[in-house]
Amino acid sequence: MSFRNSSLLVCIVTMGVPLGWAQERLPGTDVDGKWRGKLYCLAAWAQRANPELPKDVAEAFLNSTELAPRPLQGLGKVSWAIDSENKEAQRWFNQGLACLHLLWNEEAERAFRQVHTLDPECAMGFWGLAMANFDRPGRGAYFSRMAKGKVKPKTPVSVRAWVDPVARFFEESTVPMARRLQVFARELEGLAMKSNEIESKALLFRQLVLNDYRGGLEVTSPWAVDRLAAEVLAINPDHPSRHTRRFLWMKHRPANLESAGLLKEETVGVEAPAPAWRYLGEAQQAAGDWEASALSLARAVETGLTTRANWFANPLRGPAFEDDCGALIEALSKLGRTREALAMASAMIAQSLPGSVVSDKTSATFWSSTCGRGVQAYAQVCHAHQLWAEAAALENLVQPVISNLPAGALIRKELAEWTTGAHANLSLEARAHRELAIGNAEAAIKVLKELSDAERAAFLPRALWIIAHRDTGHVKPALFGFDQSFRAQGGAADTPLRGHATLRSVAALRRVGTKWEHPATPIANKLSDAMKKISADMRAAFPVAPTFSLPDGKGTEISLKSFRGKPTVLIFFLGAGCIQCVEQLHSFLPEAPAYEKAGIPIVAVSTDPVSVLKYSLRGEKLGNQPIPFTILSDEDLSIFRRYFIYNEFERRPLHGTIVISPEGKVVWSHVDNQPFMEPRWLLKEVQRLTGP
Numbered sequence: 001m002s003f004r005n006s007s008l009l010v011c012i013v014t015m016g017v018p019l020g021w022a023q024e025r026l027p028g029t030d031v032d033g034k035w036r037g038k039l040y041c042l043a044a045w046a047q048r049a050n051p052e053l054p055k056d057v058a059e060a061f062l063n064s065t066e067l068a069p070r071p072l073q074g075l076g077k078v079s080w081a082i083d084s085e086n087k088e089a090q091r092w093f094n095q096g097l098a099c100l101h102l103l104w105n106e107e108a109e110r111a112f113r114q115v116h117t118l119d120p121e122c123a124m125g126f127w128g129l130a131m132a133n134f135d136r137p138g139r140g141a142y143f144s145r146m147a148k149g150k151v152k153p154k155t156p157v158s159v160r161a162w163v164d165p166v167a168r169f170f171e172e173s174t175v176p177m178a179r180r181l182q183v184f185a186r187e188l189e190g191l192a193m194k195s196n197e198i199e200s201k202a203l204l205f206r207q208l209v210l211n212d213y214r215g216g217l218e219v220t221s222p223w224a225v226d227r228l229a230a231e232v233l234a235i236n237p238d239h240p241s242r243h244t245r246r247f248l249w250m251k252h253r254p255a256n257l258e259s260a261g262l263l264k265e266e267t268v269g270v271e272a273p274a275p276a277w278r279y280l281g282e283a284q285q286a287a288g289d290w291e292a293s294a295l296s297l298a299r300a301v302e303t304g305l306t307t308r309a310n311w312f313a314n315p316l317r318g319p320a321f322e323d324d325c326g327a328l329i330e331a332l333s334k335l336g337r338t339r340e341a342l343a344m345a346s347a348m349i350a351q352s353l354p355g356s357v358v359s360d361k362t363s364a365t366f367w368s369s370t371c372g373r374g375v376q377a378y379a380q381v382c383h384a385h386q387l388w389a390e391a392a393a394l395e396n397l398v399q400p401v402i403s404n405l406p407a408g409a410l411i412r413k414e415l416a417e418w419t420t421g422a423h424a425n426l427s428l429e430a431r432a433h434r435e436l437a438i439g440n441a442e443a444a445i446k447v448l449k450e451l452s453d454a455e456r457a458a459f460l461p462r463a464l465w466i467i468a469h470r471d472t473g474h475v476k477p478a479l480f481g482f483d484q485s486f487r488a489q490g491g492a493a494d495t496p497l498r499g500h501a502t503l504r505s506v507a508a509l510r511r512v513g514t515k516w517e518h519p520a521t522p523i524a525n526k527l528s529d530a531m532k533k534i535s536a537d538m539r540a541a542f543p544v545a546p547t548f549s550l551p552d553g554k555g556t557e558i559s560l561k562s563f564r565g566k567p568t569v570l571i572f573f574l575g576a577g578c579i580q581c582v583e584q585l586h587s588f589l590p591e592a593p594a595y596e597k598a599g600i601p602i603v604a605v606s607t608d609p610v611s612v613l614k615y616s617l618r619g620e621k622l623g624n625q626p627i628p629f630t631i632l633s634d635e636d637l638s639i640f641r642r643y644f645i646y647n648e649f650e651r652r653p654l655h656g657t658i659v660i661s662p663e664g665k666v667v668w669s670h671v672d673n674q675p676f677m678e679p680r681w682l683l684k685e686v687q688r689l690t691g692p
Contacts, residue, residue: 043580043655046673053138060142061113061649063673067315068117068648069095069110074271075102076240080199082115082124083159089118089125096128097199101206101240102275104319108132117649123150123163130166141170161191181207181215192228202232202241209247222252226260242267243279250286254454257287265296274303274318278327285331288457291489291523294331298530300324305534311543311666315644322348322373329377332531333384334429334458336493340531341381342390347538348374349397352689355657355670358678363407363414371401376425379418383430384460385495386437394419404684432464441471459489460497467502475509482506482516490517492524542665545658546642550605550632553613558603558632565662567600567690569682572634572645572656573675575608581655584675591679592628600686602629607653609635645671657682661690 096111112128645656
């Protein structure tokens with residue numbers, strides 16, 4: 001990249017600023033002689049470091065959570081004394097432990113990292129970090145080694161007893177995973193037998209259930225394992241292990257979910273986070289209550305949207321938001337509520353793409369994004385209900401999103417597989433419906449038998465089941481399938497299957513008339529209201545951009561409000577002494593005329609004081625043209641902090657690129673150790689996100 005005619009580069013050279021990671025700028029070089037702190041750019045180092053196989057704490061925390069935890073409500077109550085006299089560290093440890101029970105590893109890591117910040121010598125803080133990284137073995141192994149290293153002669157024996165099993169689990173990396181999990185659970189069992197603490201029993205219960213679900217170590221006596229949870233909850237009814245308990249019975253004996261009171265909304269709580277609602281919804285599915293399940297999943301999505309809208313007031317990341325959206329669409333489709341399912345999928349497709357999608361040539365980033373997951377969900381609904389006109393419209397819906405991506409050709413190829421129904425991951429309902437459409441009812445029955453009894457309790461698979469059996473002359477299964485639950489679900493369904501001739505013939509055999517559907521249930525009506533709100537919020541529930549007024553290089557105060565009514569791009573950079581920041585600004589300079597023509601102002605916010613901006617940017621030219629965007633000073637980093645373009649643990653600014661809609665909401669952001677360098681793609685993404 002050429003830097004000819006770049007005043008910013010001239011500034012760097014003339015000031016003699018040493019470049020590199022966290023080097024101190026030389027004092028006395030500013031025009032007013034003011035000390036300007038440190039240069040905290042980790043971009044070059046971040047490109048070389050491997051946070052998945054860290055050599056030190058800095059690498060372990062690279063590209064991990066950057067925001068300190070906030071108090072969370074609705075997690076449940078845990079209390080477990082650790083090797084720290086710091087009361088705040090104890091409080092955050094308890095929150096992290098509650099998040100572990102909710103399988104909310106990102107928030108657990110934030111809390112445990114805060115423990116480390118408050119008390120670096122606390123072994124249990126590193127123990128928690130290791131437990132939160134069981135799925136990231138390199139990081140987990142590092143944290144477990146650190147935990148073991150923090151154990152001193154004066155450390156309580158109880159702490160050593162918990163640190164050692166985790167350390168051994170990661171140290172024995174050559175042992176098959178199933179064996180390691182089995183040994184780990186046995187060691188936890190030994191600790192639970194020796195201790196009267198309910199948390200030892202809760203952690204054993206958690207591990208046995210996870211080993212069953214993820215490790216392939218099936219629980220042979222679910223009742224015996226459940227006694228652990230029952231004992232914990234008898235002492236502490238608000239313990240978060242009640243959520244894990246659902247997984248045990250979902251897999252082994254769904255009928256026990258109701259008798260154990262695990263299908264009730266009150267077991268979740270009004271302020272519960274999204275994972276709790278998701279787990280309740282999955283339990284209700286396992287019990288065959290699909291309308292209640294869809295309503296619980298809707299609440300999980302609503303919680304995620306509320307979290308997003310409140311980002312600047314409460315900066316949390318909604319866990320697995322894309323998964324929750326996809327699960328809700330699948331439930332709506334199974335209930336035959338196609339309009340709501342497609343509206344939700346369309347709203348997902350309209351969401352922004354992550355900045356990392358521009359450098360990904362494999363298409364994986366696109367398909368894992370909210371937008372890509374929406375494309376898949378949309379196609380699944382179309383094929384499950386044979387909505388061919390809607391399927392044909394999918395390509396036009398997606399084309400503006402992928403037209404500017406390096407993996408666009410590959411994405412289009414995969415998109416064609418989804419739109420034509422040739423994709424290998426097509427749902428069982430879609431495959432069964434396809435067999436019915438070509439007159440192969442026996443094959444459709446065979447496909448539908450792969451579904452569980454609970455899945456066949458939903459309207460769509462039940463309708464296909466009835467039609468397929470009636471068409472093959474198996475009248476009894478068709479009549480039995482046409483029960484009160486099916487008719488009740490039919491009251492809110494809008495799928496074309498509802499008017500299928502075979503269903504009308506079965507209704508006649510049941511002597512219920514052609515209008516065989518019951519009125520929509522109260523839960524179905526609540527779900528309708530929830531879906532109207534969600535579909536609107538998916539397109540509008542974005543955080544309001546914090547307002548500010550900052551000086552430019554002339555000392556003139558420029559307010560964010562002055563850009564209201566236009567989509568605006570904010571570039572937060574680490575000052576003229578950061579070579580990566582200069583490269584980023586330089587990449588935007590040639591595109592500035594296109595942004596200006598599109599009516600999209602670019603505003604750069606620097607860590608430099610006004611004196612430096614005045615010195616380095618006064619009257620400077622890019623060729624024969626003035627530098628075409630506003631550059632402001634945020635010397636005290638107050639706006640960096642308000643936008644959370646700041647590592648709260650390490651107390652350093654980050655690189656950030658933000659898109660603000662004409663209405664003043666943040667609709668796209670890229671915050672990282674490295675600056676965003678794709679201005680051409682971003683221009684089109686801004687136009688897509690903020691256009692009519």
